[in-house]
Amino acid sequence: SAVISQKPSRDICQRGTSLTIQCQVDSQVTMMFWYRQQPGQSLTLIATANQGSEATYESGFVIDKFPISRPNLTFSTLTVSNMSPEDSSIYLCSGEVNTEAFFGQGTRLTVV
Amino acid sequence: GIQVEQSPPDLILQEGANSTLRCNFSDSVNNLQWFHQNPWGQLINLFYIPSGTKQNGRLSATTVATERYSLLYISSSQTTDSGVYFCADGSGNTGKLIFGQGTTLQVKP
Numbered sequence: 001s002a003v004i005s006q007k008p009s010r011d012i013c014q015r016g017t018s019l020t021i022q023c024q025v026d027s028q029v030t031m032m033f034w035y036r037q038q039p040g041q042s043l044t045l046i047a048t049a050n051q052g053s054e055a056t057y058e059s060g061f062v063i064d065k066f067p068i069s070r071p072n073l074t075f076s077t078l079t080v081s082n083m084s085p086e087d088s089s090i091y092l093c094s095g096e097v098n099t100e101a102f103f104g105q106g107t108r109l110t111v112v
Numbered sequence: 113g114i115q116v117e118q119s120p121p122d123l124i125l126q127e128g129a130n131s132t133l134r135c136n137f138s139d140s141v142n143n144l145q146w147f148h149q150n151p152w153g154q155l156i157n158l159f160y161i162p163s164g165t166k167q168n169g170r171l172s173a174t175t176v177a178t179e180r181y182s183l184l185y186i187s188s189s190q191t192t193d194s195g196v197y198f199c200a201d202g203s204g205n206t207g208k209l210i211f212g213q214g215t216t217l218q219v220k221p
Binding site: 001009031033037041042043044045048090092094096099100101102103105106108 | 143145147152153154155157160198200202206207208209211212213214
């Protein structure tokens, strides 16, 4: 298994600003992922965070809006840029260990 | 790509009742997992179950890969079981998870 520490757990941000979310894993994981969960909805994959290379984004998500870093096998960040109220969601990171996914605690973002 | 359908979308139980949640898949099962999302938004791993049956206390799960479905059983439900239950499966060998829409469970005292 893996324990993933995600922070901040929640934040209220002004529109037009940016927020960086961090995830730290207690062991090395090859693959890390970032998901968004809009209010009342299921989880949607934003991107796969690749160590040593650019992230791979899913359809509808772009690097300028959601830049991702993956400097090593235990850490990743997601930035939500130039925020609008539509970005209010829960953002979750996950890591895969032996094909099983483990999630951070989530970041509940409210944009006002 | 693979599609995941969960039923029922909502469920209300009296404490002590049993329930069965279902997950259907449009394609072959890869890395099926069940999660419970608590009121704070955290996803808790319940089962990693690409096939067969597993049990953990009052919870158990069964996946019939050949028929592309999985079931989550909750017995003697408690108010702390309330929340949203998600099933998800991997997309090929990419590690990506495709989530169902979830079942919102409310257990009343």
